[in-house]
Amino acid sequence: MAQLVQPIANGAFVLSLDTDFDGCMRLVRKVTSELPTYLANSLNSLRLEGQKTAAIEILQQFDWEVPDWVIVPGGNLGNIYAFYKGFHMCKELGIVDRIPRLVCAQAANANPLYLHFQSGWEDFSPVKAKTTFASAIQIGDPVSIDRAVYALKNSNGIVEEATEEELMDAMAQADATGMFICPHTGVALTALVKLRNSGVIKPTDRAVVVSTAHGLKFTQSKIDYHSKAIPEMACKLANPPVNVKADFGSVMDVFF
Numbered sequence: 261m262a263q264l265v266q267p268i269a270n271g272a273f274v275l276s277l278d279t280d281f282d283g284c285m286r287l288v289r290k291v292t293s294e295l296p297t298y299l300a301n302s303l304n305s306l307r308l309e310g311q312k313t314a315a316i317e318i319l320q321q322f323d324w325e326v327p328d329w330v331i332v333p334g335g336n337l338g339n340i341y342a343f344y345k346g347f348h349m350c351k352e353l354g355i356v357d358r359i360p361r362l363v364c365a366q367a368a369n370a371n372p373l374y375l376h377f378q379s380g381w382e383d384f385s386p387v388k389a390k391t392t393f394a395s396a397i398q399i400g401d402p403v404s405i406d407r408a409v410y411a412l413k414n415s416n417g418i419v420e421e422a423t424e425e426e427l428m429d430a431m432a433q434a435d436a437t438g439m440f441i442c443p444h445t446g447v448a449l450t451a452l453v454k455l456r457n458s459g460v461i462k463p464t465d466r467a468v469v470v471s472t473a474h475g476l477k478f479t480q481s482k483i484d485y486h487s488k489a490i491p492e493m494a495c496k497l498a499n500p501p502v503n504v505k506a507d508f509g510s511v512m513d514v515f516f
């Protein structure tokens with residue numbers, strides 16, 4: 261409901277199906293081929309045309325100086341391709357002279373692109389996605405797999421992955437600076453940390469981590485983390501409230 265409440269509130273006609281993303285995707289393909297409905301998913305190349313403006317905005321915000329790396333969380337893999345397309349277009353137009361190296365960051369629980377990259381781009385196999393806090397990228401059979409591979413090969417790109425513990429710790433670490441990020445952004449931040457620690461991303465490199473959703477859509481995961489209520493997770497950056505009796509003396513005792 262946290263994800264659905266915005267279209268519901270805006271008056272959309274919403275169907276809730278008892279399946280995962282890949283199951284919905286299979287049905288959506290069928291339904292849109294039978295009915296004159298407009299598909300706004302990234303199967304529709306017009307959606308990607310719109311998404312590529314994010315690449316142009318990054319370049320503009322960097323005063324047209326190309327960052328060395330752009331890290332994007334990936335599930336259905338439309339975004340990573342759209343970023344590539346946007347950067348490539350700016351290069352073709354002569355606005356910039358190179359494009360950033362792209363990093364696609366996946367949740368280890370839904371990592372078909374990561375496995376494909378690790379195999380040296382050998383045969384691609386979809387996976388059955390396991391549950392991840394980064395629920396928007398809980399996808400085992402990405403629609404835009406070929407586009408993503410093309411984007412990564414042509415940008416000297418890399419695929420990284422983040423375990424549930426890594427992505428939740430990264431989210432908590434970012435939030436502690438005053439941000440309020442979503443778990444997908446935690447996946448991308450984990451990729452940055454791993455690539456920086458392994459020396460792939462150099463200290464002087466400029467890297468952009470794309471934040472794809474607002475943390476307010478993922479408050480339950482943050483509540484569980486800070487309550488240390490996630491099974492088999494240390495939640496080492498949890499910052500739970502101190503329970504204090506509602507009297508002046510007890511409150512003062514906490515401070516002194």
Ligand SMILES: Cc1ncc(COP(=O)(O)O)c(C=O)c1O
Pocket residue numbers: 302333334335336337338339340396397442444472473
């Ligand atoms: C919050 C969030 N993060 C990341 C993504 C990943 O984009 P893609 O599925 O195009 O790889 C999506 C896609 O809808 C998303 O909603």
